[in-house]
Amino acid sequence: MNVSVTPPARLGRTRLPDGRALGWAEWGPAAGTPVVLCPGAGTSRWLGFGAEVVDELGVRLISLDRPGLGASDPDPGRTLDSWPADVAALGLGDVRVVGFSQGAPFALACAFSPFVRRIAIVSGADEVASMPDLLPDHHRDLVKSVAADPAWAEAFFASLTPGALWDMIVPNSPDADRAIYEQPGFARAYRQAMSEAFAQGSGGYARDTLLAMGRWPYSLEKVPVPVDLWYGELDTGHSPDQGSTLALRIPGARRHLVPGAGGAVLWTHAGPILRTLLS
Numbered sequence: 693m694n695v696s697v698t699p700p701a702r703l704g705r706t707r708l709p710d711g712r713a714l715g716w717a718e719w720g721p722a723a724g725t726p727v728v729l730c731p732g733a734g735t736s737r738w739l740g741f742g743a744e745v746v747d748e749l750g751v752r753l754i755s756l757d758r759p760g761l762g763a764s765d766p767d768p769g770r771t772l773d774s775w776p777a778d779v780a781a782l783g784l785g786d787v788r789v790v791g792f793s794q795g796a797p798f799a800l801a802c803a804f805s806p807f808v809r810r811i812a813i814v815s816g817a818d819e820v821a822s823m824p825d826l827l828p829d830h831h832r833d834l835v836k837s838v839a840a841d842p843a844w845a846e847a848f849f850a851s852l853t854p855g856a857l858w859d860m861i862v863p864n865s866p867d868a869d870r871a872i873y874e875q876p877g878f879a880r881a882y883r884q885a886m887s888e889a890f891a892q893g894s895g896g897y898a899r900d901t902l903l904a905m906g907r908w909p910y911s912l913e914k915v916p917v918p919v920d921l922w923y924g925e926l927d928t929g930h931s932p933d934q935g936s937t938l939a940l941r942i943p944g945a946r947r948h949l950v951p952g953a954g955g956a957v958l959w960t961h962a963g964p965i966l967r968t969l970l971s
Contacts, residue, residue: 693871693872693960694875695872695875695878695956695959695960696743696744697739697740697741697743697877697878697881697959698719698740698743699738699881700717700718700719700737700738700740700755701718701719701720702717702718702722703715703716703717703718703737703763704716704718705763705764706781706782708778708781709781712759712764712765712766712767713763713764713765714756714757714759714764714765714778714781714782715736715737715756715757715762715763715764716737716754716755716756716757716763716782717737717738717740717754717755718752718753718754718755719740719742719743719746719751719752719753719755720746720747720749720750720751720752720753721746721747721750721751721752722752723752724746724749724750724751724752725749725750725751725752725788725970726752726754726784726785726786726787726788727751727752727753727754727787727788727789727790727966727969728754728755728756728779728782728784728787728788728789728790728802729741729753729754729755729756729789729790729792729795730756730758730789730790730791730792730795730796730798730799731755731756731757731758731792731793731795731885732792732793732794732795732815733793733794733817733857733861733897733900733901733904734761734794734852734854734857734886734889734890734897734900735882735885735886735889736757736761736762736763736884736885736886736888736889736891737755737756737757737762737763737885737888738755738762738881738884738885738888739755739881739882739884739885740753740755741753741792741958741959741962742959742962742963742965742966744962744963745962745963745966746966749963749966749967749970751966751970754782754784756778756779757889758775758798758896758900759778759896759899760892760893760895760896760897760899761889761890761892761896761897761900762888762889762891762896763888764896766892766895766896770899770903771903771909772797772798772801772903772908772909772910773801773909773910775798775801775802776801776802776804776805779802779805779807780805780807784807785807786807786808786809787807787808787809788808788809788810788811788812788969788970789802789803789808789810789811789812790811790812790813790814790958790965790969791811791812791813791814791816792814792815792816792958793814793815793816793817793930793955794817794900794901794904795816795817796813796816796817796818796904797817797819797903797904797908799811799812799813799816800813800908800910800912800915800919801908801910803910803915803916803917803919804910804914804915804916808917809917810917810918810919810920810969811915811917811918811919811920812919812920812921812922812965812968812969813919813920813921813922813935813938814922814957814958814965815922815923815924815927815930815955815956815957815958816921816923816930816931816935816938817904817930817931818930818931818932818933818935818937818938819907819908819912819938820835820905820932821835821838821839821905821906821907821908822907823932823937824836826932826933827932834905835905838902838905838906839906839907842902842906845902845905846898846899846901846902847898849894849897849898849901849902850893850894850895850897850898851894852894852897852898853890853894854883854886854887854889854890857886857897858882858883858886861873862874864929865929865954865955865956866926866927866954866955868924868926868952868953868954868956869924869926869927869954869955869956872956872959872960873956878959912938912941912942913941913942913943914943915942915943915945918944918945918946919942919944919945919946920945920946920947920948920965920968920969921935921938921939921942921945921946921947921948922948922950922957922958922961922965923935923947923948923949923950923957924949924950924952924953924954924955924956924957924960925949925950925951925952925953926952926953926954927953927954927955927957929955930955934949935947948964948968
């Protein structure tokens with residue numbers, strides 16, 4: 693299956709109330725329905741999705757660099773709870789939010805904001821700190837380290853590079869995902885997004901990972917907006933139970949398990965994901 697990945701139609705930086713700048717990239721009509729993308733681990737605003745359907749659906753897809761990644765200024769000591777204020781500062785009005793992979797806890801943090809109407813979690817990183825017994829030994833030890841010594845864990849995450857991240861993700865992915873990731877056009881865009889994410893160093897990625905692997909500071913049981921969870925049936929890396937527990941914790945959440953798909957379901961099933969988000 694060939695996946696269409698196109699460069700952003702528009703790039704920019706927005707000045708935030710505290711003086712920091714937030715980097716963003718857009719696809720689709722500028723007057724379309726705003727859909728905010730919280731990208732995956734160690735990737736920048738550059739890697740969007742759904743380029744083949746955003747115009748047809750009237751979607752203004754806005755991919756954001758989190759603080760310290762890509763074109764966004766660092767925000768030392770940031771938390772998951774501080775992210776929604778950055779998104780709100782864009783003044784987009786009613787928005788839908790997509791959280792891909794490690795972007796999931798950041799997307800869910802936005803659920804409690806009055807400007808958010810619906811959320812899609814796609815191949816979402818789970819709250820692994822709440823379910824260590826379901827994790828492989830090496831992953832369980834890392835989660836315990838995040839809780840016991842967050843400074844050490846953040847320093848460890850900061851030792852990673854874009855190349856190391858690629859080698860950790862792609863070779864260990866199921867064949868269905870490698871068939872996507874290794875397409876020349878997709879691989880170039882993916883590697884560029886990783887390179888841009890680490891342009892200021894590894895601190896932004898390290899902070900993201902520490903926050904995602906620790907306890908999330910909000911109650912999933914009180915999420916007030918509709919949430920759809922999308923997982924490929926071949927994807928066992930993002931959630932120990934492919935989102936089953938996550939779906940049970942979020943009131944009214946709908947879980948979609950896509951046959952024959954892996955973690956790259958964001959790109960292979962962009963149309964259904966966006967259509968559901970707009971419904």
